[in-house]
Amino acid sequence: MISTAAKKEIDQWIKKYPEDWKSSAVMQALKIVQKENNNFLTEELINDVASYLDMPPIAVAEVATFYENFNHKPVGKHVIRFCHTISCMLNGADDLIKYTEKKIGAKVGEVSKDGLVSIKKVECLGACRHAPMFQIDDKYYEDLTKEKIDLILEDLK
Amino acid sequence: MIEIEIDGKKIKAEQGEMLISVTDREGISVPRFCYHKKLSVAASCRMCLVDVEGAPKPQTACSTPAADGMKIHTNNEKAKASQKAVMEFLLINHPLDCPICDQGGECELQDVAMSYGSDVSSFNEGKRIINDKGIGPLIHTDMTRCIHCTRCVRFGQEVAGIMEMGGTGRGDALKIEPFLEEGITSELSGNMIDVCPVGALTSKPFRYELRSWQMNAVKNIARHDLLGSNIYSQTYKGKVKRVVAGDNDDVNETWISDRDRFSYEGINSSNRLLSPRIKVEGQWQDASWDVALDFAIRGLRGNVLKNNQPNQLGALASSNATLEEYFLLQKIMRELGSENIDFRLSEVNTKDQLNLNSNIKIAEIEKADLVLIVGSNPRLEQPMINHRIRKASNNKAKVFSINSKSFDFNYQINQNLISPSKVPNMLASILREAKVKSSNLSSLTDAQNTDETLEIANAIKNSTNPLIVIGEHYKNTKNWSSIVSLINLLAKDTDAGILNISGTGNYFGAILAEFLPGEGGLDANTMIDKQLPAYMLFDVYPSYDSHNAENFVNSLKSEKSFVISFNSFQDDLVEQYSNVILPIASFYETSGSHVNCENKIQSFAAAVKSPGESKPGWKVLKVFADLLELQGFHYTDSTQVTNEVGFQSAKSNKADKEIKIPKSNSLEVIWQSSPYIIDPVLRNAEALQNTNIGKMNIAFMNSKTAKKLKLNDKSVYLNIPVSITDDVSDSCVIIQTNQSTMKRSA
Numbered sequence A: 001m002i003s004t005a006a007k008k009e010i011d012q013w014i015k016k017y018p019e020d021w022k023s024s025a026v027m028q029a030l031k032i033v034q035k036e037n038n039n040f041l042t043e044e045l046i047n048d049v050a051s052y053l054d055m056p057p058i059a060v061a062e063v064a065t066f067y068e069n070f071n072h073k074p075v076g077k078h079v080i081r082f083c084h085t086i087s088c089m090l091n092g093a094d095d096l097i098k099y100t101e102k103k104i105g106a107k108v109g110e111v112s113k114d115g116l117v118s119i120k121k122v123e124c125l126g127a128c129r130h131a132p133m134f135q136i137d138d139k140y141y142e143d144l145t146k147e148k149i150d151l152i153l154e155d156l157k
Numbered sequence B: 001m002i003e004i005e006i007d008g009k010k011i012k013a014e015q016g017e018m019l020i021s022v023t024d025r026e027g028i029s030v031p032r033f034c035y036h037k038k039l040s041v042a043a044s045c046r047m048c049l050v051d052v053e054g055a056p057k058p059q060t061a062c063s064t065p066a067a068d069g070m071k072i073h074t075n076n077e078k079a080k081a082s083q084k085a086v087m088e089f090l091l092i093n094h095p096l097d098c099p100i101c102d103q104g105g106e107c108e109l110q111d112v113a114m115s116y117g118s119d120v121s122s123f124n125e126g127k128r129i130i131n132d133k134g135i136g137p138l139i140h141t142d143m144t145r146c147i148h149c150t151r152c153v154r155f156g157q158e159v160a161g162i163m164e165m166g167g168t169g170r171g172d173a174l175k176i177e178p179f180l181e182e183g184i185t186s187e188l189s190g191n192m193i194d195v196c197p198v199g200a201l202t203s204k205p206f207r208y209e210l211r212s213w214q215m216n217a218v219k220n221i222a223r224h225d226l227l228g229s230n231i232y233s234q235t236y237k238g239k240v241k242r243v244v245a246g247d248n249d250d251v252n253e254t255w256i257s258d259r260d261r262f263s264y265e266g267i268n269s270s271n272r273l274l275s276p277r278i279k280v281e282g283q284w285q286d287a288s289w290d291v292a293l294d295f296a297i298r299g300l301r302g303n304v305l306k307n308n309q310p311n312q313l314g315a316l317a318s319s320n321a322t323l324e325e326y327f328l329l330q331k332i333m334r335e336l337g338s339e340n341i342d343f344r345l346s347e348v349n350t351k352d353q354l355n356l357n358s359n360i361k362i363a364e365i366e367k368a369d370l371v372l373i374v375g376s377n378p379r380l381e382q383p384m385i386n387h388r389i390r391k392a393s394n395n396k397a398k399v400f401s402i403n404s405k406s407f408d409f410n411y412q413i414n415q416n417l418i419s420p421s422k423v424p425n426m427l428a429s430i431l432r433e434a435k436v437k438s439s440n441l442s443s444l445t446d447a448q449n450t451d452e453t454l455e456i457a458n459a460i461k462n463s464t465n466p467l468i469v470i471g472e473h474y475k476n477t478k479n480w481s482s483i484v485s486l487i488n489l490l491a492k493d494t495d496a497g498i499l500n501i502s503g504t505g506n507y508f509g510a511i512l513a514e515f516l517p518g519e520g521g522l523d524a525n526t527m528i529d530k531q532l533p534a535y536m537l538f539d540v541y542p543s544y545d546s547h548n549a550e551n552f553v554n555s556l557k558s559e560k561s562f563v564i565s566f567n568s569f570q571d572d573l574v575e576q577y578s579n580v581i582l583p584i585a586s587f588y589e590t591s592g593s594h595v596n597c598e599n600k601i602q603s604f605a606a607a608v609k610s611p612g613e614s615k616p617g618w619k620v621l622k623v624f625a626d627l628l629e630l631q632g633f634h635y636t637d638s639t640q641v642t643n644e645v646g647f648q649s650a651k652s653n654k655a656d657k658e659i660k661i662p663k664s665n666s667l668e669v670i671w672q673s674s675p676y677i678i679d680p681v682l683r684n685a686e687a688l689q690n691t692n693i694g695k696m697n698i699a700f701m702n703s704k705t706a707k708k709l710k711l712n713d714k715s716v717y718l719n720i721p722v723s724i725t726d727d728v729s730d731s732c733v734i735i736q737t738n739q740s741t742m743k744r745s746a
């Protein structure tokens, strides 16, 4: 179920596009409903967004599964999106991912025991110049090293 | 016209035409996977790379428009190297298990890999595997084999009109799959099997049956709907094993409905009649043709002919016979002197003979700029006609419907919900407001306008190419003849086209062959009620063909009637009232013709021999005529019969009936048979029966009607489970059912 507040917010986005182009609001709509649902989407929510925007559910699912900022199972309070595409990979991302997994006690796709963080591997986030990198919530952390990761994780509350 | 050069050959092309369509026309082979001539260009597989002089990199032939003076190489070193490289990438995740893949031998990937690929791969890592979800009884999936060409996805979006397949995930996690639990529900879904270039989507009923090269492909015509789609029946050792689409741009383009594709299972059922049978002293026994025919003729002579009462003989047929069969049977009847001939068993009221000829070609439907659908859910009833209407809608045509329930249309449509008894009023009001010519329409003066009628009338007035499509829903309601007359007038007065889709099967074949009562003849209902001393029933199964099977059977099983039945399938009810049953060939087993809704006669040959002792109906009828010593039946082949029909045709329309515009709003029950039970072949086709469409059995009504009838969501009305929904008009129950007509009585 999409809440009334969320619908209102989605309507704002629908208004920005020409009349028959409701589906243009799909990214925003997914973002809004995801936020209301502890930061993850369910099949039901995808169906709801589809009927709200008059789209085939599979078309919404395509978008929701393409972009890494949509989650499809419960996540921690903070989400680490670790880039593992070429530049980052060549600069040691794989090692650092393993390091981080150990540090937070959760593997890629899992949530740490205290529910504070979860970790996800994602495709290039466009910061290749400062590879390796990850994103936590809305913030980029670049030129990562093990030491830097220690400090960043310590700050997470 | 421009000139381009391909592989050193000068070729004329249209400016802007994609290179691949030029090479296809010229017979120059360019490999491809995602390109399909009837789908949009995706240019995602990269297999069609060709070298274009002047371009730094090879270009995809499917998305590069031709320009004057272009020089293209499809098989120089550069082109070949690119094609080889792409092929290697495509095979990275594709299993190399052709021997156990159902597509082996008819696989585009296999063919292209053999001709353009390399025999070694540099990929040594593990291949990915996809778990299949299961998408329904018709299509088997092996998604590990999918190469992500997205043809099936585009087919859903662009042709089926419902996007059911999609690509989820990205990169090497991309998966083609449906989102919904129920899988694929489209009535055209089988075409995905045809478009899939690999073994990812294959026919479930055909799974592991045969290799394609073991079968013969016989050109044929599908006989279930009013279109007559062109198909190939693929046969092996005298059995039809699979049906695939044929090409005909005037009819079905390159698509066919699931009904046409999967019905063949029915003719292979164990339910077939294999031998002539006669009833002696109440006991059925098998007989030879000689004995059975002799028995039949003696019965006819004894009951009607010897008393010189040929007009006491009645002939009835279903809507599923061939043109030739209709023609021969009516000719026998007329030679004997009886005009009691009719095929309209499903019509409650045949008194008001309707005259509604389509005056538009199927291929022209998509050119209409306004379509008004009356009493039809064309997606289920005539799927490929619906596809044409959808194309009109995609070309910006305005589409309106006048129905008593809203349906799940797959295009933009303005649906008007209206009680059946108010339809004449609505049409009359539209006619009065929209007409551009001035017929004398005194009976229309009291028609009430509404906002909806004005909107439709205005739209018709403002259109240049309007089309009215009339379907079967109101056929058995009280006002059918008024509706038909109004539509005739509306079309005449607004220069609109008419497309009559109110029948099934070979409905127009029966009309063309004049399988209808002539002067002094009885219509179907009267024939049944009168308990004539003798009947000939051709391909009749009352439990589905008659609108009231109970009455039909009770009447015909009386001692005094001698009944000769021609059937392909065994049937309990037929046995109850018949005295002799002659086994005839079914679909694919006889030559003949189908007449479609634009009156196009399409002839077909037999693809296989009919099983057991059964024989093609036209031959049986011919022998029957000879035994009755009738003149003019010297046919040696069915096309001689077809040609004779041609001479007869060209009937003029009879005068319009008086139009009545009812004031009261009485309850009407509209029975809609599931599209998969309309003929015996379909009823025996197992996979189709297991689909959602095949299983439908619901009586829809709105809450007001339910209250009046004292029903709720758990009740049963006329033996059908009730569903209360507010998209049904007042005073109307719409029943979509796969059940027989046996217990239909209001």
Ligand code: SF4
Pocket (backbone or CB within 6 Å): B145, B146, B147, B148, B149, B150, B151, B152, B153, B176, B195, B196, B197, B198, B200, B201
């Ligand atoms: S299933 Fe077949 S048609 Fe669909 S994307 Fe995969 S290969 Fe193409």
Ligand code: FES
Pocket (backbone or CB within 6 Å): A083, A084, A085, A086, A087, A088, A089, A123, A124, A125, A126, A127, A128, A131, A133
């Ligand atoms: S590859 Fe990691 S940011 Fe681009």
Ligand code: FES
Pocket (backbone or CB within 6 Å): B031, B032, B033, B034, B035, B042, B043, B044, B045, B046, B047, B048, B049, B060, B061, B062, B063
């Ligand atoms: S056929 Fe041209 S890219 Fe696929």
